[in-house]
Amino acid sequence: MPLRPAFRVILLAGLACTWPLAAHAGDEKASAGRGAKMVKDMCARCHAVGLDGESTHKEAPPLRDIANRYPVDGLAEAFAEGIVVGHPDMPEFKLSPDAIADLLNYMRSLSLSSQTQ
Numbered sequence: 301m302p303l304r305p306a307f308r309v310i311l312l313a314g315l316a317c318t319w320p321l322a323a324h325a326g327d328e329k330a331s332a333g334r335g336a337k338m339v340k341d342m343c344a345r346c347h348a349v350g351l352d353g354e355s356t357h358k359e360a361p362p363l364r365d366i367a368n369r370y371p372v373d374g375l376a377e378a379f380a381e382g383i384v385v386g387h388p389d390m391p392e393f394k395l396s397p398d399a400i401a402d403l404l405n406y407m408r409s410l411s412l413s414s415q416t417q
């Protein structure tokens with residue numbers, strides 16, 4: 301029997317709050333791999349998405365700089381809300397909790413702290 305819609309909404313809200321705890325260490329690599337593909341598809345036309353290289357859009361900071369500048373977990377909320385950075389060139393993204401987890405796992409893999417571990 302399919303879940304009633306109202307129940308599904310609550311379930312999703314619960315997932316959004318607990319996803320950082322739910323990520324198992326073993327899944328992180330696969331998740332970061334999915335995140336890498338996402339940023340190539342969605343972000344790379346403006347941001348540099350790898351460990352080196354320049355952004356295509358001159359005002360878009362490389363994602364690795366963003367990952368180093370902010371606590372990556374703090375970005376989760378911004379992505380869940382749709383990123384709004386007050387820049388007309390930056391489209392608004394609405395991502396599912398799973399997609400956000402993948403994106404952030406990839407961002408984490410870019411940050412300096414994770415590279416030194």
Ligand code: HEC
Pocket residue numbers: 339342343344345346347357359360361366369383385386387389390391393
């Ligand atoms: C069409 C070009 C474009 C695309 C596509 C794009 N961005 Fe941006 N993004 C920008 C620009 C330009 C800025 C700088 C905005 C500013 O500083 O005012 C920016 C800023 C940001 C910031 C804020 C950085 C800061 O220091 O405040 C984040 C986070 C970000 N982008 C993440 C992403 C992610 C993740 C994706 C892919 C899902 C993405 N962007 C896709 C153009 C883009």
